[in-house]
Amino acid sequence: MKPRFSPRPQASTPLRQWSGPLTHELVQRPAEFGLGQLPHGLQPDAVTESICGYCATGCSLRVHLRAGEAVNLSADTNYPVNLGMACPKGWEALAPLRAADRATTPLLRGPDGELHSVSWDEALRTMVERFRGITERDSAEALAWLSTGQIPCEEMAFLGALAKFGMGMVHGDGNTRQCMATAATAYKQAFGFDAPPYTYADFEESDVLVLVGSNLCIAHPILWQRIMRNRRQPEIIVLDPRCTETAMAATRHLPLRPKSDLALLYGVARLLIENGWLDTGFIEKHTNGFEDFKAFLLAGPYALSEVNAASGLDEASILSLARSIGSGKRVSLWWTMGVNQSYEGTRTAQALINLALMTGNIGKPGTGPNSITGQCNAMGSRLFSNSTNLLGGHRFDREEDRAKISALLGIPESSIPTRDSWAYDRILEGAERGEIKGLWIVATNTAHSWCDQQRLRRVREGLDFLVVQDMYADTETARLADLVLPAAGWGEKDGTFINSERRIGRIRKVSRAPGQALADFHIFQLVAHYWGCGEPFSNWDSPETVFRMLTAVSRGQPCDISGISGYAMIESNGGIQWPLRESETGFSTERRLFADGKFFHPDGRARFLFDAPQAMPEPPDGDYPFILLTGRGTSSQWHTQTRTSKSPVLRKLYPENPYIEVHPSDADRLGLRAGESVIVESRRGQMSAAVHVTTTVPGGSVFVPMHYPAVNRLTLSSFDPHSRQPSYKACAVHLSRIRNA
Numbered sequence: 028m029k030p031r032f033s034p035r036p037q038a039s040t041p042l043r044q045w046s047g048p049l050t051h052e053l054v055q056r057p058a059e060f061g062l063g064q065l066p067h068g069l070q071p072d073a074v075t076e077s078i079c080g081y082c083a084t085g086c087s088l089r090v091h092l093r094a095g096e097a098v099n100l101s102a103d104t105n106y107p108v109n110l111g112m113a114c115p116k117g118w119e120a121l122a123p124l125r126a127a128d129r130a131t132t133p134l135l136r137g138p139d140g141e142l143h144s145v146s147w148d149e150a151l152r153t154m155v156e157r158f159r160g161i162t163e164r165d166s167a168e169a170l171a172w173l174s175t176g177q178i179p180c181e182e183m184a185f186l187g188a189l190a191k192f193g194m195g196m197v198h199g200d201g202n203t204r205q206c207m208a209t210a211a212t213a214y215k216q217a218f219g220f221d222a223p224p225y226t227y228a229d230f231e232e233s234d235v236l237v238l239v240g241s242n243l244c245i246a247h248p249i250l251w252q253r254i255m256r257n258r259r260q261p262e263i264i265v266l267d268p269r270c271t272e273t274a275m276a277a278t279r280h281l282p283l284r285p286k287s288d289l290a291l292l293y294g295v296a297r298l299l300i301e302n303g304w305l306d307t308g309f310i311e312k313h314t315n316g317f318e319d320f321k322a323f324l325l326a327g328p329y330a331l332s333e334v335n336a337a338s339g340l341d342e343a344s345i346l347s348l349a350r351s352i353g354s355g356k357r358v359s360l361w362w363t364m365g366v367n368q369s370y371e372g373t374r375t376a377q378a379l380i381n382l383a384l385m386t387g388n389i390g391k392p393g394t395g396p397n398s399i400t401g402q403c404n405a406m407g408s409r410l411f412s413n414s415t416n417l418l419g420g421h422r423f424d425r426e427e428d429r430a431k432i433s434a435l436l437g438i439p440e441s442s443i444p445t446r447d448s449w450a451y452d453r454i455l456e457g458a459e460r461g462e463i464k465g466l467w468i469v470a471t472n473t474a475h476s477w478c479d480q481q482r483l484r485r486v487r488e489g490l491d492f493l494v495v496q497d498m499y500a501d502t503e504t505a506r507l508a509d510l511v512l513p514a515a516g517w518g519e520k521d522g523t524f525i526n527s528e529r530r531i532g533r534i535r536k537v538s539r540a541p542g543q544a545l546a547d548f549h550i551f552q553l554v555a556h557y558w559g560c561g562e563p564f565s566n567w568d569s570p571e572t573v574f575r576m577l578t579a580v581s582r583g584q585p586c587d588i589s590g591i592s593g594y595a596m597i598e599s600n601g602g603i604q605w606p607l608r609e610s611e612t613g614f615s616t617e618r619r620l621f622a623d624g625k626f627f628h629p630d631g632r633a634r635f636l637f638d639a640p641q642a643m644p645e646p647p648d649g650d651y652p653f654i655l656l657t658g659r660g661t662s663s664q665w666h667t668q669t670r671t672s673k674s675p676v677l678r679k680l681y682p683e684n685p686y687i688e689v690h691p692s693d694a695d696r697l698g699l700r701a702g703e704s705v706i707v708e709s710r711r712g713q714m715s716a717a718v719h720v721t722t723t724v725p726g727g728s729v730f731v732p733m734h735y736p737a738v739n740r741l742t743l744s745s746f747d748p749h750s751r752q753p754s755y756k757a758c759a760v761h762l763s764r765i766r767n768a
């Protein structure tokens with residue numbers, strides 16, 4: 028059963044007076060927003076291309092139109108990312124657009140506690156009235172937003188600029204906190220900027236690929252296909268407690284104990300030192316802190332026998348891993364959520380960065396400490412969401428950065444906050460404490476995807492007004508809203524995404540949004556107008572204009588894209604990786620960073636960063652004897668399933684009901700039979716799931732995919748101290764049989 032909440036108190040503050048017409052003229056002339064319009068400039072029977080709106084691989088899809096309707100998709104054979112391949116989600120990407128439960132009008136919660144359809148005018152007046160009421164009673168700091176890695180850069184930037192520079196908010200964060208914050212922080216601290224160094228050709232050019240906490244076959248199947256194109260007979264080593272599809276397909280699987288990565292990677296680093304498997308020239312010329320790191324490794328419990336005890340891997344396997352990394356010619360280290368979603372994720376990611384720096388595996392073909400991104404525009408949100416860094420990787424606390432942005436965007440410097448936003452968890456804590464009263468959630472489904480859901484219920488109770496902007500009105504989060512704003516989705520709007528290898532690609536409007544749903548871009552234009560801050564945003568009139576502003580903003584930054592003149596240039600080049608400075612001509616399709624050994628810290632050197640491993644925040648014990656691992660279930664399920672569950676084809680490809688993977692020895696001990704239902708319980712909540720007996724999970728651990736809403740009733744509020752990313756992948760649970768089931 029989905030939760031329902033009591034109605035929020037009704038508006039008590041009188042409508043505020045402001046200058047300018049109250050109703051935006053475009054609300055009265057909806058055609059200008061593209062409502063009921065044929066996609067921009069497209070011939071009715073055209074074939075066009077758009078980057079896929081699911082994962083950060085960033086495949087290009089061909090969209091086939093008939094009589095102005097997008098009728099089919101196929102994989103683009105000419106695009107350097109996917110080379111004619113796509114996964115089931117990509118092939119089925121049109122289905123979610125046509126779902127019967129699309130939000131087609133704004134919905135406002137009435138005195139009866141139900142959501143009722145209202146006009147855009149009433150919706151926006153109410154939103155502004157309620158949010159302004161909060162800022163007048165408290166302050167603009169009592170408002171916050173939570174957004175996403177799944178809307179284009181232009182919309183991301185618009186939301187962040189409007190919220191902070193227009194509406195005076197200080198706090199806003201994205202669901203990339205759940206996903207990429209650790210990698211972003213690890214790179215920033217080590218390299219001086221959040222800069223994944225690789226290009227996808229590196230998958231094909233490595234001799235040794237080490238995948239840590241990454242189930243590539245399921246989560247990024249086309250990137251796995253890129254590895255399959257590697258002609259160098261590479262060694263593919265997977266570090267994952269589970270024997271995943273990827274582990275099975277690899278040349279070697281090292282089933283380390285959950286959360287023992289840091290100790291293991293330090294053990295490997297020590298073996299590199301002890302065996303002289305180092306690139307001392309690179310270390311001396313291009314890094315800082317190696318001697319301290321070495322002393323730390325030699326003084327700590329990282330000898331082979333100690334690391335064997337910590338990780339459960341035998342000594343020969345650890346030594347052989349170190350040898351592969353130390354003596355391999357081109358070694359690349361790849362990581363995803365098994366690393367990022369941990370209470371010590373930042374240091375674990377940096378332990379991988381350290382291995383690459385020690386062996387000089389960076390800036391050359393087939394190398395790199397490479398974080399693989401999750402959502403289609405996670406990389407765009409890291410650069411342009413204006414949440415935890417000022418647009419374009421600038422700093423809120425640096426005066427010259429504020430002056431630069433103010434001059435470029437024509438926004439008064441005084442309206443730029445001088446400090447960073449709270450992270451996601453702090454925003455929710457703020458709501459729990461009553462400091463955040465108004466929350467605007469855009470394109471993320473917090474009430475399913477955030478950890479420790481019971482706590483989130485209290486957060487909801489603390490809010491005066493919750494606005495949810497989504498494609499669907501029945502997501503777990505939209506059901507909690509006071510106001511739902513109906514949004515157009517991927518395929519119904521224009522813009523750009525940035526994929527895992529920093530490639531900026533174009534997305535295109537190929538379909539009309541249903542009813543009165545509007546592109547997020549247009550919703551932001553309207554909110555600016557109704558808020559009374561439309562003037563500074565009057566030139567934010569189309570995604571491409573905003574894209575050009577972002578290229579100007581990026582000038583001089585590591586992510587400088589001032590060399591990109593506009594969308595046509597992106598399209599004709601098969602996407603363009605950042606950076607591309609204005610002076611650069613004749614650039615190639617695949618470019619990696621740091622070929623010159625120069626990093627982004629003022630001294631040009633990369634840093635070795637490390638800390639001793641910590642105990643798991645909630646280790647298993649007598650009451651809760653299993654470690655719960657969570658993650659992706661199948662390549663046909665996307666996160667909270669608001670989109671993928673709308674495709675009848677995809678629905679056939681995954682189990683409809685929640686299931687839990689249990690090792691045969693544990694199933695035997697508890698007397699569990701395959702297929703029976705169990706109650707899975709943590710200290711915070713419980714769910715039921717069908718038992719799947721399998722040796723893919725190690726004894727003592729169980730696995731539940733994240734796609735079923737109940738899973739985050741179990742997970743805990745525990746965060747990496749540097750990145751504030753939640754530890755979704757380890758908490759203690761108990762299993763019990765359902766009697767007479």
Ligand SMILES: Nc1nc2c(c(=O)[nH]1)N[C@H]1C(S)=C(S)[C@@H](COP(=O)(O)OP(=O)(O)OC[C@H]3O[C@@H](n4cnc5c(=O)[nH]c(N)nc54)[C@H](O)[C@@H]3O)O[C@H]1N2
Pocket residue numbers: 082083206239240241242243245246247266267268269271284285286287288363364365366400401402656657658659660661662663664665666756
């Ligand atoms: N089909 C599909 N594809 C997706 C997504 C989706 O929802 N569905 N989501 C996208 C997004 S946003 C993301 S972030 C990526 C995520 O992509 P991945 O990170 O590859 O996926 P996960 O399954 O979350 O986690 C990867 C692995 O981490 C392992 N793991 C758990 N704990 C540990 C540990 O302590 N150490 C190690 N070494 N490994 C551990 C898990 O067993 C799991 O197999 O996928 C993207 N692609």
Ligand SMILES: Nc1nc2c(c(=O)[nH]1)N[C@H]1C(S)=C(S)[C@@H](COP(=O)(O)OP(=O)(O)OC[C@H]3O[C@@H](n4cnc5c(=O)[nH]c(N)nc54)[C@H](O)[C@@H]3O)O[C@H]1N2
Pocket residue numbers: 175177178202203205206364368401402469470471472473475476477496497498499502514515516517547657658659665666667668669670733738739742755756
């Ligand atoms: N237990 C556990 N929990 C996890 C994870 C895990 O591994 N384990 N992984 C975490 C990770 S890595 C991630 S990335 C998060 C993902 O968590 P979420 O971001 O909450 O998941 P989605 O289902 O992708 O939610 C996106 C929402 O935006 C809506 N939407 C899609 N496109 C648009 C658009 O263009 N405009 C608007 N306005 N709305 C749109 C969708 O309908 C959906 O409601 O989950 C995290 N939660």
Ligand code: SF4
Pocket residue numbers: 079080081082083084085086109112113114115116117118247248249250
């Ligand atoms: S691999 Fe990712 S980008 Fe490519 S088609 Fe599948 S979901 Fe889309």
Ligand SMILES: [Mo]
Pocket residue numbers: 205206207401402
């Ligand atoms: Mo993610």
